[in-house]
Amino acid sequence: MKKYDVIIIGGGPSGIITGVTGKKQNPEKSFLMIKKEEKGLVPCGIPYIFHDLKDVSQNTMGPKPFIDTGGDVLIDEVTDIDINKKTLTTKKTEMFQYNKLVFATGSTPSIPTFIKGYDLEGVEYIKKSYDYIDKLKIKTDVSRNIVVIGGGFIGVEVAEQLAKFKDKNVSLVEMEKFCLYRAFSKEVAEKANEVINKTNINLFTNNKINEIIGENGKVKSVKLARGEELKADIVISAIGYKPNTELAQKAGLELNSNGAIRCDNYLRTIEKDIFAVGDCSQTIGFVTGRTDSIMLASTATAEARILGYNLFGIKLLRNFVGTLSVFSTEIGGTVFASAGAIEQSAKYENIEYVAGKFTDVDRHPCTIEDTKELMVKLIVSPRTGTIIGGEMYGGKSVGELINVVGLAIQKEVTVYELISFQIGTHPLLTTAPTKYVLIKAAEIAIAQMNK
Secondary structure: OEEEEEEEEOOOHHHHHHHHHHHHHOOOOOEEEEEOOOOEEOHHHHHHHHOOOOOHHHHEEOOHHHHHOOOEEEEOOEEEEEOOOOEEEEOOOOEEEEEEEEEOOOEEEOOOOOOEOOOOEOEEEOOOOHHHHHHHHHHHHOOOEEEEEOOOHHHHHHHHHHOOOOOOEEEEEOOOOOOOOOOOOHHHHHHHHHHHHOOOEEEEOOOOEEEEEEEOOEEEEEEEOOOOEEEOOEEEEOOOEEEOOHHHHHHOOOEOOOOOEOOOOOOEOOOOOEEEOHHHEOEEEOOOOOEEOOOOHHHHHHHHHHHHHHOOOOOOOOOOOOEOOOEEEEEOOEEEEEEEOOHHHHHHOOOOOEEEEEEEEOOOOOOOOOOOEEEEEEEEOOOOOEEEEEEEEEOOOHHHHHHHHHHHHHOOOEHHHHOOOOOOOOOOOOOOHHHOHHHHHHHHHHHHHOO
16 A cells, blocks of 8 residues: 555646645655546636637646646545545555545536436536536537526636537526626626627526426427527536535535535644645635635635645745635626625625726727727725725726736725825726726725715
8 A cells, every 4th residue: 555645636726736836845745646537627718618719628737737746646536535544545446545635626517406307318517527528519519509507607608609609599598687696796797698698699587497308318498487498409507516525525524514625724624634625625705704605716726825835834824814706707708807795795794885986998098999998896895995895897908907906805905005006007008097997996985985
């Protein structure tokens, strides 16, 4: 039986970054990563396989950086763990002993068992599996009528990509009034709906699927709550993900109310020398302080760097105490992004706030070619002026501008500090220095605080 100082279960972003960081910090230690498939996928790039990337091979991610640091990789599946003996067994009946064990087992798609017909042939999911997505791409290529369930980020992005094929009839069904409503306020989600409606997608919001209808065991159509029946060669369910924690639960680890592995601020579980990182581990909202369920590769890798440094003792203090939930996507050429508290989540958690919103263009002057409308909204604590959230839409610059807001929230920057923010501007790259959108939104928030 071979022994390793660290064994990591899972080869996604959190597993790779934990391994790379941990091995670099502890080059004398032995590391093993056990992953189910040889090839991996960039999780956020999966929707773009269906059109823009043309092929699944254009979206690969593997453990080469970990191997380059001296780590070992085994393509296998862990089936049993003995916490007391510090051993684990794999599907191929190999047994290993560990000093430290890391769960980086990720998440799996939620199954809509509440919909009649969910188990028919032709009901598919966006699994983070190279082999599965490779086969799904073949199926979507030959399907003309496609129904996507769920108007979150994955559902919208997959539907948008498939709808770029003019010979496909793509429908998106969302039970809320607006798509992306978990990440954006009504105003911004309404804008997202407007943009989606300008694509080739048939959008059915404020609606739900009552039944997936089959013929000879295969999907034929879907029946909506409002009576419409949509033809379907294939149905893609994108209603969310759940932590992949069956193995952890079987081993005796404690799970929280969301089914994620309970761990502390340094990713330590209740069992000594066992850690959990990424989608399978619990997250705490930065603003709310409550248990949350945020599954983002950016969050996972931030946690993994902290864990990698601290596997053998705390060397790097974790200076953020919760998850910011920084989201971004591009739909029909318009980028939407948010970070921290949005208006409905602040209201739900009974957090006092004011909002400062400013809209202009992302270049100056506005006559420059390819200029796009840019809206920024800041959510601010009225007592201190601390920025607790933000959302925006516009051109590609939004993708990085939201990261500025994310850092401002994490470092508890106030709108008073933001109005003296020293910036670099250029006509081809940014809004005008006289009305820089982020600063103007801060000024408007201050005006709201002084009312």
